[in-house]
Amino acid sequence: xxxxxxxxxxxxxxxxxxxxxxxxxxxxxxxxxxxxxxxxxxxxxxxxxxxxxxxxxxxxxxxxxxxxxxxxxxxxxxxxxxxxxxxxxxxxxxxxxxxxxxxxxxxxxxxxxxxxxxxxxxxxxxxxxxxxxxxxxxxxxxxxxxxxxxxxxxxxxxxxxxxxxxxxxxxxxxxxxxxxxxxxxxxxxxxxxxxxxxxxxxxxxxxxxxxxxxxxxxxxxxxxxxxxxxxxxxxxxxxxxxxxxxxxxxxxxxxxxxxxxxxxxxxxxxxxxxxxxxxxxxxxxxxxxxxxxxxxxxxxxxxxxxxxxxxxxxxxxxxxxxxxxxxxxxxxxxxxxxxxxxxxxxxxxxxxxxxxxxxxxxxxxxxxxxxxxxxxxxxxxxxxxxxxxxxxxxxxxxx
Ligand code: CA
Numbered sequence: 001x002x003x004x005x006x007x008x009x010x011x012x013x014x015x016x017x018x019x020x021x022x023x024x025x026x027x028x029x030x031x032x033x034x035x036x037x038x039x040x041x042x043x044x045x046x047x048x049x050x051x052x053x054x055x056x057x058x059x060x061x062x063x064x065x066x067x068x069x070x071x072x073x074x075x076x077x078x079x080x081x082x083x084x085x086x087x088x089x090x091x092x093x094x095x096x097x098x099x100x101x102x103x104x105x106x107x108x109x110x111x112x113x114x115x116x117x118x119x120x121x122x123x124x125x126x127x128x129x130x131x132x133x134x135x136x137x138x139x140x141x142x143x144x145x146x147x148x149x150x151x152x153x154x155x156x157x158x159x160x161x162x163x164x165x166x167x168x169x170x171x172x173x174x175x176x177x178x179x180x181x182x183x184x185x186x187x188x189x190x191x192x193x194x195x196x197x198x199x200x201x202x203x204x205x206x207x208x209x210x211x212x213x214x215x216x217x218x219x220x221x222x223x224x225x226x227x228x229x230x231x232x233x234x235x236x237x238x239x240x241x242x243x244x245x246x247x248x249x250x251x252x253x254x255x256x257x258x259x260x261x262x263x264x265x266x267x268x269x270x271x272x273x274x275x276x277x278x279x280x281x282x283x284x285x286x287x288x289x290x291x292x293x294x295x296x297x298x299x300x301x302x303x304x305x306x307x308x309x310x311x312x313x314x315x316x317x318x319x320x321x322x323x324x325x326x327x328x329x330x331x332x333x334x335x336x337x338x339x340x341x342x343x344x345x346x347x348x349x350x351x352x353x354x355x356x357x358x359x360x361x362x363x364x365x366x367x368x369x370x371x372x373x374x375x376x377x378x379x380x381x382x383x384x385x386x387x388x389x390x391x392x393x394x395x396x397x398x399x
Contacts, residue, residue: 003070005369008062009239009378010047010204013090020045020093025239025378026069029084036083037064046097047240051184051203052313058184058203062244092238094145095206096182099314101143101234102304103178103210103226104135106295108254110176110323113335118218130258133295133303135320139231143316146238146380152357152387153232155216169387170213170229172340173355176321177278177288177331177363180208181297182240183315193305195266198298199243201311205297207237207276207363207380208318214334214354236316237380241367245375249273249367253296263306264299271296274377276322276365278331280355283346288322288331290365357386 006026013030014020022042023030033042041050050057068080105111108125111134115124128134152169159166184203187193193201210230217229253271274290295303300317323331330336333354337343340353355361362381366374 005371005373005375006066006069007241007245007369007375008065009241009245010050011095011239012045012047012093013085014093015085015090022047022050023085023090024065025087026084028087030087030090031065031069031080032083032085036068036080037061045093046314047095047182047203048097048314051096051182052186054185055200058242059244062242092145094143094236095238095240096314096316098140098143098316099183099312101138101140101316101318102135103138103230103234103318104133104295104300104320106133106293106300106320107323107331108294109292109325109329110321110331110335113323113330117334117339130256130294131260132264133300133320135300135304135317136225138226138234138318140316142231143234143236146235146378146382148233148235148382149385150211150233150235150382151385153213153216153228154387155213155220155228157213157215157219159215170215171354172214172334173384174212174214174333175355175361175382176210176212177276177286177323178208178210178318178321179274179290179297179365180206180236180316180318181301182206183301183311183317184313185311186313186315187305187311189310190308191305191310192263192308193301193311195264195269195296195298195302198266198301202243202297202301204240204242205246205272205377206240206316207365207377209235209361209363209380209382210318210321211235211382212332212334214339233382234318235380235382237363237378239378241375241377246272246367248370249375251291254292254294256294260299264302266298266302269296269298272367274365274367276331276363279362279364280344280346280352281360282362285336285344286324286328286330288324288329290319290322292324293319293322355384357384359384
């Protein structure tokens, strides 16, 4: 029997008062890489120094770890044991120092649903949508890790039935279900990264919750796009799943009509078969699938650099809301409640339009593993705190 597949997700952990450093998850334990491999690149509070070494080093490290964890020759079984720490003893941190953050809008289901909700009677997709992956630059400094509490933001919007302009806590707090891709190897300013070079630059994937204040967003976004309705927080999962672990999850991408221009076309296009689960206060509310995403992560990366903009280690890009034509796969509460018009019925008789204070949103995902079974992405979650004039303590955590 072959040994179970080890996806070896990378993260940053600490034990007690010790300083945060890089580890990989091995079952229900965390391998302390700096100690296990004796390499100071892992003795850092982010993955960035390791990611900057590039794809050959990522592959070599993975091979070294698999060899060591499976017993590399007679008498070596268990030599990693001293460096494996039970998960319940560690605290997980933001895994990367986020350089730039970009968010896309690449699900045709979500873009169509949003168009129908926000601009009823009009063509839901704008003329550019099928020709390029629409995106915007977000705020890297407010990307936080799983468990960070999210203070309900204040902002300017037109309120309720009266339409009076106000500056107040958002009444339409939402999330968007997304994946995030982490750039490891940068690129030179002035050069474009092709679709086929995706795996030479991107190290891995995380789960991503794009917190969104729909009332603030609706008022501010014309004509320059999302700004304060999005920039108050974006939450990512603590474990980065290396692309090398997702080989068995690769699939043919969704068809594109019309065919994109040559600079957005690869020789062997692929996407990923990843199934997500969105929960509100522990109740499963939808199961979006990444498989139907219109634009692939490789096309997003190529588009992002097609003007010569450089990539840096630690760049993070969100795929955009992952959604579906059916409500069972909607990736936002705006869709799940049709802009609050059709409240969700929750067990116990609760109803929800948009998020209420103290709600907990969580997202998990799985993908096919080589040899059968599923790879788990772990979890990303956040609790909504009431709006307050008191500053939020940095890194205030759920647990
Ligand atoms: Ca988004």
